[in-house]
Amino acid sequence: MVKSIRFGDHWIFKWEDIELGPPKEGEVLVKFETHDISFHAVDSNSCIQGIGAVGVVKALGSGVTGIKPGDRVAYYDPYPTGLYVEEQILSADKVALVPRLVLTDTAMSLLLKGMMTQFLLCSCFQVKPEHMVLIHPVAAGVGSIMCQWAKAIGATVIGTVLTKEQAAQAKEYGCHHTILYKEEDLVSRVDKITSGQGVEVVYDFVGQETFQRSLDCLKTRGYMVSVGPSLPDPLPVSVLAAKSLFFTRPSLIHYASTPKELKECIGEVLSNVELSVLRDLEPKTSPPLSAVQHSCGLSSN
Incomplete structure (x- = not known):
């Protein structure tokens, strides 16, 4: 028993x-x-x-x-x-x-956030060293793990935060550029950081409030990955046409739907923990x- x-x-x-x-x-x-x-x-x-x-x-x-x-x-x-x-x-x-x-506790505390990070950075959109990515926000939860992993890949990480304290914390995670998105103009700052090119991908954990600004930060044929709690209703699909943008609203369930995918995802997370790519x-x-x-x-x- x-x-x-x-x-x-x-x-x-x-x-x-x-x-x-x-x-x-x-x-x-x-x-x-x-x-x-x-x-x-x-x-x-x-x-x-x-x-x-x-x-x-x-x-x-x-x-x-x-x-x-x-x-x-x-x-x-x-x-x-x-x-x-x-x-x-x-x-x-x-x-x-x-x-x-x-x-054991490290493996458990990073497991789900690490799995989310793995499928977002490696499957949903494959981040490469030459890419510039915007993680919105970056200071806590999955965003903080994504920052560490994306930096390890070699990508340039731009992250939004609410406070200067969060900005300092994000720097510790490996974020190259931080933006106080309640005080600064998000689109203008991204435009300056990327020399007017925009980023390859935006990971938006906020949702409806930042939807349009996230799209405006993308380069032509960029990817908008929406994982926030809400979206505009109805979704203004026509705005994607301005720069031939891609939009997705993914779920881990669909990216770890087979035993092979699941084991590969967990295995890659734990391997990165072992290599100290991800910190607890x-x-x-x-x-x-x-x-x-x-x-x-x-x-x-």
Whole structure:
């Protein structure tokens, strides 16, 4: 028997015993060491929550290769799959080995943000060393991880911030140019930085408020990657024609939709953590019981 957290009616949390059978063909039994803290898990309100975890392999089903008991592995699934438990049986083709030199909490705290960064910089639009990119904003969350990764690629990173303190922080992440976008003219500053050329790609995490300004910062045939919470409605598609711009509103779910894509994404993130390309900036992980307490706090905000 292992302990699990069940989310019942009226946000009643139950710490219960569940029984797991042995792993079947192609499966692994993992004892979790740390879990993600996820708004997705809080909002979905299903029975047992959690979309990401890091743990130690306890047992293997038949046909599993490349993993052995005692290995640390990371796991991610965009749909709640019962990870707020002490142990769980997982499909072996959806877990990735955690490098020996990477701390467990570091792997977990960077996993989801790192996966978002990987697909945005390497798949949705492939950033190259000669590119200039605008990350809007850059001071926290996924933006701060993207800044580190884009710099490592060799790209020139322009980032927007709200305060001078955030600007200094962004510089530490590797941002080459910072713009106080509430005080400065975003388009004019980008135009000056790029010598009138514009940037190859804008990653806009803000949304409707900055939509047009983000488009204006792009060079001809540039890419607008919108990951903000809202967009103009209706979407003014005709404005893209002025510079033959490309527009996309992507989701990690569609870029890690196969076991191969998922493992490659997680593996590349953890490799960059091991190489110190990515630093642990905002650690937020939890073992199972405190994960419930954190989730309560998140859902009440």
